[in-house]
Amino acid sequence: MRIHVKNNHASPETFPPTPEGEAVFTITRERFDAAAARYPHVAERLDVCIDWDLDHFESSMRTAEVLVAWDLPTADLARLAPKLRLIHITGAGVEHLCPMDWVPEGVTVVNNRGAHADKAGEYGLMAMLMLHNHLPAILGNQRRAHWESLYSTPIAGKTLLVIGTGSIGAAAAHRCRALGVRVLGVSRHGRPLDAFDEMHTSDRLDALLPQADFVFVAVPLTPETRNLLDARRQALMKPGAGVINVGRAATMDYEALTVHLRSGRLSGAVLDVFDPEPLPPDSPLWHVPNLVLTPHVSADDGDAYVALTLELVFRNLERLLDGRPLANVVRPELGY
Numbered sequence: 001m002r003i004h005v006k007n008n009h010a011s012p013e014t015f016p017p018t019p020e021g022e023a024v025f026t027i028t029r030e031r032f033d034a035a036a037a038r039y040p041h042v043a044e045r046l047d048v049c050i051d052w053d054l055d056h057f058e059s060s061m062r063t064a065e066v067l068v069a070w071d072l073p074t075a076d077l078a079r080l081a082p083k084l085r086l087i088h089i090t091g092a093g094v095e096h097l098c099p100m101d102w103v104p105e106g107v108t109v110v111n112n113r114g115a116h117a118d119k120a121g122e123y124g125l126m127a128m129l130m131l132h133n134h135l136p137a138i139l140g141n142q143r144r145a146h147w148e149s150l151y152s153t154p155i156a157g158k159t160l161l162v163i164g165t166g167s168i169g170a171a172a173a174h175r176c177r178a179l180g181v182r183v184l185g186v187s188r189h190g191r192p193l194d195a196f197d198e199m200h201t202s203d204r205l206d207a208l209l210p211q212a213d214f215v216f217v218a219v220p221l222t223p224e225t226r227n228l229l230d231a232r233r234q235a236l237m238k239p240g241a242g243v244i245n246v247g248r249a250a251t252m253d254y255e256a257l258t259v260h261l262r263s264g265r266l267s268g269a270v271l272d273v274f275d276p277e278p279l280p281p282d283s284p285l286w287h288v289p290n291l292v293l294t295p296h297v298s299a300d301d302g303d304a305y306v307a308l309t310l311e312l313v314f315r316n317l318e319r320l321l322d323g324r325p326l327a328n329v330v331r332p333e334l335g336y
Contacts (some may be wrong), residue, residue: 001047001066001320002046002049002063002065002066003067003317004049004064005069006071006072007053008025008052008070024300024306025090027050027068027306027309031306031310032048032310039314042317042318049064054073058080061084062082065086067081067087070090071097072097075102085107085108086320086326088110088111088112088313088316089111089330092116092166093111093220093221094220094336095221095335097109099335109332110328111328111336112309112312114167114312114328115301115308115309116168116301118301120172120298120299121171121174124175124176124246127298128155128176129155131269131270132213132214132242134150134267136290137150137267156180157181158182158213158214159211159213160173160177160215160216161211161215162184163215163216163217163228164225165186165196165218166218168246169218170185173193173196173216174194174195183196184198184200186208188224190204206236209237210237211238212238212241213238213240214243215229215242215244217229217245219247219248219251220248220335222334222335222336225247225248227250227252228252229253234253234266240265240266240267241266242267242269244270244272246298250275254285257269258288261291262289267290269291269292270292271285272294272296272298273298279295
């Protein structure tokens with residue numbers, strides 16, 4: 001089975017290297033071979049091309065059956081890659097490839113769902129505790145050399161609303177619930193999940209927002225979620241609530257959030273996703289009070305992201321060779 005791995009050259013400012021000098025998201029031959037060693041019965045049936053950008057893309061894709069990439073040229077893909085069966089996108093979001101009407105017949109697209117859970121769960125717990133303990137305000141006071149004791153109580157009994165209950169949202173819910181926090185979840189399906197005290201469908205969001213002390217947003221960007229937490233919905237939130245966004249920037253109205261933070265109606269926010277990225281130096285978000293900005297690091301394991309990705313790749317290669325259903329299948333009509 002022919003596999004084509006498409007790496008992207010990127011600036012060190014965007015994707016800094018690991019201590020070993022390798023980019024966090026680069027699939028090198030050494031990293032691929034390390035993963036292959038755990039699946040020798042799969043590896044012996046593979047012929048792999050590890051490439052950069054589009055250096056050898058067209059020639060390699062003439063015979064490739066599997067493509068592993070973050071992005072790809074989608075025009076005329078059926079002609080360029082007549083044997084293609086599987087595309088593994090090395091991230092959770094696929095909005096950069098939507099609308100997905102370019103997917104050739106017989107080709108399945110999967111994503112990296114699950115690779116982000118452990119790291120994002122810890123980040124969610126950290127961010128909730130930061131908000132509960134007034135860290136955004138305390139950090140602002142530190143910058144101004146202003147002493148003010150801002151007290152808090154134990155967090156047990158507070159309510160966390162998780163919007164988007166996939167692997168990232170569920171991981172955060174699990175860790176926060178362990179501290180005695182009541183955790184509500186919102187998803188398209190609303191089916192019960194172990195990490196949540198209650199699950200609700202998306203049409204219940206307006207009724208749930210006034211109950212939440214903290215709102216954790218982890219939805220992908222789709223037509224349904226664009227501007228989901230708009231100015232109207234932010235106004236429904238409990239006075240003094242805190243907001244965390246690790247999904248995509250366009251799911252939330254940041255201008256409205258700025259107004260609510262400046263007025264004190266919302267007590268604080270932690271944002272990890274922006275548009276554009278990197279966040280420009282002249283963005284007004286840098287100077288909003290009670291706002292903590294992190295540079296899109298909530299969910300990516302700096303040491304093990306490629307290893308986690310390749311584990312998912314090899315599990316699906318094993319399924320593909322065995323004729324079993326694939327994991328993490330993207331539904332083009334939904335955009336995730």
